[in-house]
Amino acid sequence: MTKELIRLKVNGELREIAAPAEKLLLDVLREDLSLTGSKRGCDDSSCGCCAVLVDGVPMLSCVAIASCYQDCEIVTVEGIAPPGELDPVQEGYAVAGGAQCGYCTPGFLIATKALLDHNPNPTLEEIRLALSSNLCRCTGYMQIYESVKLAIERAQAREAAKTAPVGS
Amino acid sequence: MAPHSVIGKPLPMTDAPGKVTGLGKYADDLVAPGMLFGKILHSPHAHARIRAINTSKAEALPGVKAVATGRDAPNPYGILPIGHDECVFALDRVRYIGDNVAAVAATSAEIAEEALELIEVDYDPLPAWFDPLESMKAAADWIHESKPHNIEKEYHHEFGNLEQGFANATFVREEHYYAAEVTHAAMEPHSTLAIWEPNGRLTVHSSTQVPYYLHRTVSEVCEMPMSQIRVIKPLVGGGFGGKSEVIPLEVAAAVLAKKAKRPVKITYTREEVFYAHRGRPITIVDLKVGLTREGKISAVAARVVQDGGAYCGYGPVTVLYSGALLGAIYDIPNVKYDGYRVLTNKPACGAMRGHGTVNVRFAFEAMLDALAHDARLDPVEVRRRNLLRAPCITVNGLRVTSYGLPECIERVVERSGWAQKKGKLPYGRGVGMACSHYVSGAANPIIRSNMPHTTVHIKVDRDAAVTLYTGASEIGQGSDTIQVQIVAEVLGVRPERVKLVAADTELTPVDLGSYSSRVTFMAGNACLEAAKQMRGQILAAVAKKFGCETRACACASTKRRLRRSISTVLWWPRAPTPRRKTLVAAISRAPAWARLPLTVTARRWLRFPWTLRPVACTSTASSRRTTAARRSTP
Numbered sequence: 001m002t003k004e005l006i007r008l009k010v011n012g013e014l015r016e017i018a019a020p021a022e023k024l025l026l027d028v029l030r031e032d033l034s035l036t037g038s039k040r041g042c043d044d045s046s047c048g049c050c051a052v053l054v055d056g057v058p059m060l061s062c063v064a065i066a067s068c069y070q071d072c073e074i075v076t077v078e079g080i081a082p083p084g085e086l087d088p089v090q091e092g093y094a095v096a097g098g099a100q101c102g103y104c105t106p107g108f109l110i111a112t113k114a115l116l117d118h119n120p121n122p123t124l125e126e127i128r129l130a131l132s133s134n135l136c137r138c139t140g141y142m143q144i145y146e147s148v149k150l151a152i153e154r155a156q157a158r159e160a161a162k163t164a165p166v167g168s
Numbered sequence: 169m170a171p172h173s174v175i176g177k178p179l180p181m182t183d184a185p186g187k188v189t190g191l192g193k194y195a196d197d198l199v200a201p202g203m204l205f206g207k208i209l210h211s212p213h214a215h216a217r218i219r220a221i222n223t224s225k226a227e228a229l230p231g232v233k234a235v236a237t238g239r240d241a242p243n244p245y246g247i248l249p250i251g252h253d254e255c256v257f258a259l260d261r262v263r264y265i266g267d268n269v270a271a272v273a274a275t276s277a278e279i280a281e282e283a284l285e286l287i288e289v290d291y292d293p294l295p296a297w298f299d300p301l302e303s304m305k306a307a308a309d310w311i312h313e314s315k316p317h318n319i320e321k322e323y324h325h326e327f328g329n330l331e332q333g334f335a336n337a338t339f340v341r342e343e344h345y346y347a348a349e350v351t352h353a354a355m356e357p358h359s360t361l362a363i364w365e366p367n368g369r370l371t372v373h374s375s376t377q378v379p380y381y382l383h384r385t386v387s388e389v390c391e392m393p394m395s396q397i398r399v400i401k402p403l404v405g406g407g408f409g410g411k412s413e414v415i416p417l418e419v420a421a422a423v424l425a426k427k428a429k430r431p432v433k434i435t436y437t438r439e440e441v442f443y444a445h446r447g448r449p450i451t452i453v454d455l456k457v458g459l460t461r462e463g464k465i466s467a468v469a470a471r472v473v474q475d476g477g478a479y480c481g482y483g484p485v486t487v488l489y490s491g492a493l494l495g496a497i498y499d500i501p502n503v504k505y506d507g508y509r510v511l512t513n514k515p516a517c518g519a520m521r522g523h524g525t526v527n528v529r530f531a532f533e534a535m536l537d538a539l540a541h542d543a544r545l546d547p548v549e550v551r552r553r554n555l556l557r558a559p560c561i562t563v564n565g566l567r568v569t570s571y572g573l574p575e576c577i578e579r580v581v582e583r584s585g586w587a588q589k590k591g592k593l594p595y596g597r598g599v600g601m602a603c604s605h606y607v608s609g610a611a612n613p614i615i616r617s618n619m620p621h622t623t624v625h626i627k628v629d630r631d632a633a634v635t636l637y638t639g640a641s642e643i644g645q646g647s648d649t650i651q652v653q654i655v656a657e658v659l660g661v662r663p664e665r666v667k668l669v670a671a672d673t674e675l676t677p678v679d680l681g682s683y684s685s686r687v688t689f690m691a692g693n694a695c696l697e698a699a700k701q702m703r704g705q706i707l708a709a710v711a712k713k714f715g716c717e718t719r720a721c722a723c724a725s726t727k728r729r730l731r732r733s734i735s736t737v738l739w740w741p742r743a744p745t746p747r748r749k750t751l752v753a754a755i756s757r758a759p760a761w762a763r764l765p766l767t768v769t770a771r772r773w774l775r776f777p778w779t780l781r782p783v784a785c786t787s788t789a790s791s792r793r794t795t796a797a798r799r800s801t802p
Contacts, residue, residue, distance in 0.1 A: 001278075030197075034199075035190070036190070036193070036194075036196075036197035037189070037190020037191065038190070039194070039196075039355070039356070039405070040196070040357070040435075041355045041356070041357070041438075042438050043437055043438040043439065044438065047355060049355060076190065077188075077189065077190035078189065078190045078191065081189075086188070086189070090188040090189065091188075093184075093187075093188045094180045094181075094184035094185065094187075094188045095180050095184075097178070097180075097181070099181065099184055099187040099188055100181075100406075100644040100645070100646075101354070101355065101356070101403075101404065101405045101406040101643060101644025102183070102184075102186075102187030102188075102192060102403060102405065102644060103194065103354075103355040103356045103405025103406060103644075104355050104405075105187050105188060106190050109188065135355065136355070137352075137353055137354055137355045137406050137408070138406055138644055
């Protein structure tokens with residue numbers, strides 16, 4: 001099997017791997033880069049567990065050919081916050097019970113992150129629409145919507161703390 | 169003072185950090201040095217004899233390290249002691265499309281798949297049975313020779329006086345109901361990593377709800393003592409019953425690892441998950457119910473046929489539950505049940521949420537609505553008139569210790585706006601009422617014995633770190649968290665101080681598994697008892713040190729929670745927060761007990777055999793739930 005050099009920018013770092021030209025982005029992330037946060041769930045691109053951000057847009061990595069994304073910024077669930085820190089989205093899901101068995105959670109986090117990056121204060125309808133490509137078999141959708149709302153609150157609180165005048 | 173400081177509070181799940189950062193490991197995320205990839209060859213025939221299997225071409229393919237067939241692991245197994253009818257690979261016969269024939273371990277998944285195509289199998293097709301009612305009539309070509317007419321199990325129960333019951337009825341209906349087959353579809357496909365250790369031991373990491381049954385089965389099939397096998401349950405991406413018995417890939421990985429003397433990982437494709445199945449069976453219900461003029465149920469007769477698929481699995485339990493729970497949620501004086509679990513040439517059915525009860529419940533509740541209509545009663549009213557009065561024992565001997573259904577119905581009526589909506593919504597929309605229930609606790613172990621159903625150990629170390637060792641399997645339902653909450657509550661510490669080691673057969677004591685809503689009841693009560701014992705030891709040591717009585721000492725999570733008479737407070741040493749909110753209370757400084765590592769053990773046997781759990785919900789015709797009944801149990 002012929003392999004070629006693939007250069008990917010993943011979570012802000014340049015990574016080089018040798019892989020068959022048609023290798024899927026999900027397999028490259030999981031097998032070659034040990035980024036196992038992105039999950040394989042359905043084999044028919046219906047569950048959303050494998051979603052990653054490609055230039056800020058959520059994409060199913062299980063139907064993406066890795067070598068086609070060499071000029072893109074790829075962000076996986078491991079990269080949505082610096083090591084040791086949690087993004088407000090992650091906090092929201094952890095605190096409000098958005099993660100039950102947790103297998104769909106990386107995909108939901110990616111979809112939520114993309115939503116809030118583009119629209120920091122979405123309505124419930126907008127949240128539901130943005131998460132409509134992701135399945136949760138624990139049927140925890142209500143908690144997931146609560147998690148997104150909590151994430152919005154936490155993000156706003158962080159923003160307020162950042163902009164508050166010193167000494168106030 | 170609030171009754172509890174930790175229990176009943178919404179806390180993040182203990183494993184949430186791993187789940188929201190992507191760093192938590194599920195079985196398919198694990199790798200081992202020198203790991204091989206396993207693939208399973210599935211039968212293309214629904215029912216066939218195997219004349220011969222030739223694996224020589226597959227073995228010769230470069231990169232193939234082991235090929236296993238039925239002859240490598242001929243010992244039969246099954247979750248029930250009466251149902252050991254499966255072998256990891258077919259010995260002489262395949263019984264459904266997808267049945268397991270052979271497996272390959274190779275250096276890559278692609279090579280393993282290529283090798284599968286090189287395995288030559290000579291099949292002799294047999295007539296196959298797909299319809300349970302037809303299958304029951306089969307005179308020959310039975311799916312298992314030991315099961316005449318393809319009937320796996322039948323039950324015939326009668327309680328009370330059925331004839332008299334129907335004679336007392338004013339309204340009698342007979343209806344036929346058909347419920348389709350469904351599968352769990354957990355987001356995580358099954359995955360197992362079996363590691364052959366150089367010292368001849370085997371470590372199996374698997375997505376399972378029942379690590380200890382897996383431990384036992386691997387021992388039987390691989391003919392290795394259990395002491396040489398370690399089963400570890402990593403994070404599990406949902407089970408819903410689909411991982412509550414041993415699934416072929418788990419044993420296949422172990423057999424291949426033993427043969428190749430290397431680590432082997434098998435992860436099912438989604439297609440293979442459907443072959444493995446173990447879902448809720450097709451259920452055909454013929455139901456006859458009588459209602460008196462006053463709206464009281466006077467007699468129930470049910471004939472239930474379940475399409476169990478090709479192997480036993482949990483089948484006899486499924487069809488038993490279908491009948492046993494028929495007589496429980498309402499006050500039913502006379503009940504007759506005829507249940508048949510039938511084998512067909514399809515993937516095996518098993519336990520799925522509300523094991524065995526859901527389809528019959530659907531039929532019964534639909535029937536009750538029809539009878540209410542006949543009797544010109546409101547669907548709510550007919551249910552109100554048939555409530556049990558707990559505590560009681562039902563006609564078929566189920567002991568109901570707690571009930572809650574009357575309150576549940578009233579809440580649902582109120583919150584759904586029943587009175588305003590019933591019969592008054594626009595065309596195409598409506599509300600309906602149905603009640604359901606389940607037994608929690610799992611009264612009987614699957615393998616009958618006098619051994620405890622669960623055991624936990626609690627250790628308090630020199631720096632007062634609390635560690636809970638439990639065999640209970642977290643599969644997303646929050647069992648780790650509730651156990652930590654219970655221990656923290658009793659010891660008067662913050663939950664962050666309690667570390668948890670779970671579901672590792674080498675480190676944790678036996679727990680039967682996550683099924684039948686048994687974990688909080690069993691493992692939770694064991695945690696409660698162990699933590700109380702530990703608290704007793706700690707307080708006795710404190711009392712001895714300070715020359716006071718034990719009952720003058722207490723544990724609490726904050727000073728406010730203590731009796732006012734306690735003047736001196738003893739903090740847990742090196743409390744993790746600046747405010748030192750975590751403490752054990754009373755007397756003075758110098759925690760003498762903390763210098764002694766302590767371990768206590770508590771076990772849980774069954775004390776309260778059947779505890780009923782009511783669920784009621786309403787739904788609109790557009791199938792949107794207006795009243796969420798309960799949080800999903802993965």
